[in-house]
Amino acid sequence: MNSRFLFFVIAALAAHLPLAADQGSVQVTVKDNKGQSVADAVVSLLPLDTKPILAPLAEPVIINQRDQEFEPLVTPVIVGTRIAFPNRDAIRHQVYSLSKAKRFEIPLYGPGVGETLLFDRAGVVALGCNIHEWMTAYIIVLETPFFMKTQADGLAALAALPPGRYRLDVWHSRLVHEATREVIIASSDVAAQTIAITLRPNTGKRRAPDGLGGGYK
Numbered sequence: 063m064n065s066r067f068l069f070f071v072i073a074a075l076a077a078h079l080p081l082a083a084d085q086g087s088v089q090v091t092v093k094d095n096k097g098q099s100v101a102d103a104v105v106s107l108l109p110l111d112t113k114p115i116l117a118p119l120a121e122p123v124i125i126n127q128r129d130q131e132f133e134p135l136v137t138p139v140i141v142g143t144r145i146a147f148p149n150r151d152a153i154r155h156q157v158y159s160l161s162k163a164k165r166f167e168i169p170l171y172g173p174g175v176g177e178t179l180l181f182d183r184a185g186v187v188a189l190g191c192n193i194h195e196w197m198t199a200y201i202i203v204l205e206t207p208f209f210m211k212t213q214a215d216g217l218a219a220l221a222a223l224p225p226g227r228y229r230l231d232v233w234h235s236r237l238v239h240e241a242t243r244e245v246i247i248a249s250s251d252v253a254a255q256t257i258a259i260t261l262r263p264n265t266g267k268r269r270a271p272d273g274l275g276g277g278y279k
């Protein structure tokens with residue numbers, strides 16, 4: 063192959079490959095109506111002009127049961143993801159959900175990996191434990207690969223977004239009103255969005271009561 067031909071082929075390929083510069087990003091800051099940063103909110107972007115490629119991880123995502131709590135509290139996943147619920151405590155738990163997106167009950171089980179379940183419907187799955195009524199967690203099953211959970215600073219930064227129109231949604235377990243808006247992502251651009259949400263007061267006990275001494279065995 064002569065070198066001029068090779069150069070031509072490479073140049074032609076480069077012209078058709080999407081370059082990094084053709085992708086946009088967005089930084090979303092979620093605050094409550096008092097201006098405080100909100101952690102554990104899920105920011106997702108659903109493309110409105112194209113169907114996103116949904117490629118769930120091959121390995122199950124893990125939600126632990128540790129010290130009589132689910133960990134993490136909030137787990138966003140792509141539809142079609144499998145999730146395992148290992149019990150890291152010395153006592154038994156009984157994980158269940160009554161949510162429309164996944165109704166299930168795993169029989170009482172002790173320390174170990176337990177069952178792995180497939181989450182194949184979009185929606186919010188609220189988890190509970192039949193033994194320890196304070197145990198709560200949420201799985202957010204999404205029909206888009208573009209999502210992120212906010213950290214303590216309320217920030218979710220999403221990169222490598224194909225340019226176009228998106229529906230931006232913010233979910234939080236104590237959200238009062240739906241928080242959604244349309245955004246346009248342009249290439250090599252960082253769009254900044256600040257979203258103020260109203261939250262119900264946090265009345266739920268998150269941690270196991272002190273001195274419970276192991277609970278149900």
Ligand SMILES: [Cu+2]
Pocket residue numbers: 130154155156191192193194197
């Ligand atoms: Cu439990």
